[in-house]
Amino acid sequence: MSSPEEPGRDAPAAETSRADEPDGARADGPGGRGAEDRAWAPAGVASAQDVRRRLAAALRPRATRGQLLAGALCAALGFALVVQLQATQESGLTQLREPDLVRAVDDLGDQRQRLTTEYGELLATQQALEAEGDQRQEALRSAEQARDAQVLLAGTAPAVGPGVTVSVLDPDARLTAIRVLGTVQELRDAGAEVLSVGDARVVASTAFTDAAGGLEVDGTPVTSPFTIRAIGDPARLEATIGIPGGVLDLLENQGATVLVQRQDEVRITAVAEAPQARVAELDPDPEAAGDGG
Amino acid sequence: MIAVLGLVVGVVLGLVLQPTVPAVVQPYLPIAVVAALDAVFGGLRAVLDGVFDDRVFVVSFLSNVVVAALVVYLGDQLGVGAQLSTGVVVVLGIRIFSNAAAIRRHLFRA
Numbered sequence: 001m002s003s004p005e006e007p008g009r010d011a012p013a014a015e016t017s018r019a020d021e022p023d024g025a026r027a028d029g030p031g032g033r034g035a036e037d038r039a040w041a042p043a044g045v046a047s048a049q050d051v052r053r054r055l056a057a058a059l060r061p062r063a064t065r066g067q068l069l070a071g072a073l074c075a076a077l078g079f080a081l082v083v084q085l086q087a088t089q090e091s092g093l094t095q096l097r098e099p100d101l102v103r104a105v106d107d108l109g110d111q112r113q114r115l116t117t118e119y120g121e122l123l124a125t126q127q128a129l130e131a132e133g134d135q136r137q138e139a140l141r142s143a144e145q146a147r148d149a150q151v152l153l154a155g156t157a158p159a160v161g162p163g164v165t166v167s168v169l170d171p172d173a174r175l176t177a178i179r180v181l182g183t184v185q186e187l188r189d190a191g192a193e194v195l196s197v198g199d200a201r202v203v204a205s206t207a208f209t210d211a212a213g214g215l216e217v218d219g220t221p222v223t224s225p226f227t228i229r230a231i232g233d234p235a236r237l238e239a240t241i242g243i244p245g246g247v248l249d250l251l252e253n254q255g256a257t258v259l260v261q262r263q264d265e266v267r268i269t270a271v272a273e274a275p276q277a278r279v280a281e282l283d284p285d286p287e288a289a290g291d292g293g
Numbered sequence: 294m295i296a297v298l299g300l301v302v303g304v305v306l307g308l309v310l311q312p313t314v315p316a317v318v319q320p321y322l323p324i325a326v327v328a329a330l331d332a333v334f335g336g337l338r339a340v341l342d343g344v345f346d347d348r349v350f351v352v353s354f355l356s357n358v359v360v361a362a363l364v365v366y367l368g369d370q371l372g373v374g375a376q377l378s379t380g381v382v383v384v385l386g387i388r389i390f391s392n393a394a395a396i397r398r399h400l401f402r403a
Contacts, residue, residue: 051341051399058340059297066347070336071299073354077329078303084322086307087314097320097375 152194155203155272159194163231163266164238169257170224173214179254180215181208183228183247190240192230194268198222201272218272224256234262296336320369321362324378328361329354331385334392341399361385 151157166183168175184195184202195202200217209216214223230237238260241247251258314322332354339345361381368377397403 048402050343054341054343054345058345064347066351067295069351070347070354071295073299073329073351074296074333075299075303075306077326077333078300079307080303080322080326080329082304082307083312083314084326086311087319087322099375 153203154274155194155201156274157271158267158269159231160265160267161194161231162234162264163192163194163229164234164241165261165263165266166228166230166241167259167261168224168226168228168251169259170226170255172255173224174255175215175224175251176254177208177210177215179247179250180217180222180228183241183251184208186241186247187228187230187232187237190232190237192232192237194231196229196268196270198226199270201268201270203272205275206272229266229268231266231268234264238262296333320374320378321365324361324365324381325358327382327385327389328357331388331392332357334389334396338392338395338399341396 152159164187166187180197184197187195197208197217198220200206200220200222202217206218209219211221213221216222241260248258248260332350335353336345336350339350364381365374365378368374371377
């Protein structure tokens with residue numbers, strides 16, 4: 001078993017101790033140095049036969065007490081190795097030492113603070129965006145209201161609402177335009193918001209004219225019988241035109257038969273064409289407008 | 294041979310039983326395992342050198358494990374446990390490498 005350079009029986013123990021023990025307590029014999037030298041000098045390496053023989057000898061099972069003890073120790077090593085590997089795999093934090101844990105907690109605290117700050121900022125942004133959205137919606141609503149008012153005023157869309165209908169029977173076409181216009185004006189004064197005469201929507205530019213065949217509204221003949229529709233407060237409208245000596249009497253004085261009816265729902269389907277401004281345009285800067293003097 | 298068998302048996306036992314590491318030995322087990330590995334590599338080298346001795350192997354194995362655990366314990370008590378266990382692992386790692394180099398020379402002649 002012994003190598004050529006190791007004469008003594010103590011040499012095996014010395015050799016092994018050098019390999020195993022950091023302080024080399026038993027390596028003071030001549031074999032100790034020899035082993036170290038041999039490990040680094042290829043000339044001193046045992047021959048291939050030697051190595052094979054030693055391996056075979058070691059692998060031959062011998063049930064000595066020492067061998068059994070070594071086997072038990074190796075079993076313990078394998079057991080501990082596997083247990084430690086599994087423990088390391090399954091739990092990261094429980095393997096950490098106290099300082100590492102403290103650092104991890106600190107890191108987490110910092111991270112939490114950062115995230116909290118970020119959360120606050122994002123919350124503020126969200127609120128700002130929501131407020132902006134509300135403002136936009138408000139603007140949109142008021143714009144829609146303005147548009148509806150403009151559309152009703154310009155008479156470009158059908159309208160519906162409570163009001164009165166004034167049915168006029170004038171078989172001899174004796175009604176003059178001025179009287180019908182007077183009726184329309186009275187209704188407007190009484191708060192009528194949307195008006196139509198016959199099939200014509202009455203808007204700001206509507207013209208009432210006397211033609212050869214009778215009354216014309218915006219160039220369209222209006223023949224008897226026709227209906228004046230007005231959307232507004234029905235009671236006020238009816239009261240206004242029904243005043244003794246008022247428009248109703250004036251119409252009847254001209255030989256027409258007139259019937260005024262309150263309606264919960266007056267539908268005015270007649271529309272006027274949207275006025276096209278050819279020359280006028282909106283002043284982009286109304287504040288700066290002078291007298292044009 | 295018995296040692297190899299023991300190693301295999303230990304690994305199988307560990308896989309089958311799947312025990313949890315008690316909290317008391319948790320900091321020392323990894324170091325102890327590395328120290329035992331060092332002893333096993335030293336023993337393997339001694340076998341190839343032809344100077345293997347059962348008694349020396351057992352003693353060196355046990356003392357390696359105990360000393361490594363003691364050093365780590367002492368380091369923990371002194372407040373330098375992390376650094377000291379790093380040092381122990383480095384030293385043991387160097388020894389494992391040199392033992393492995395010796396084994397390699399024997400087996401591969403290089």
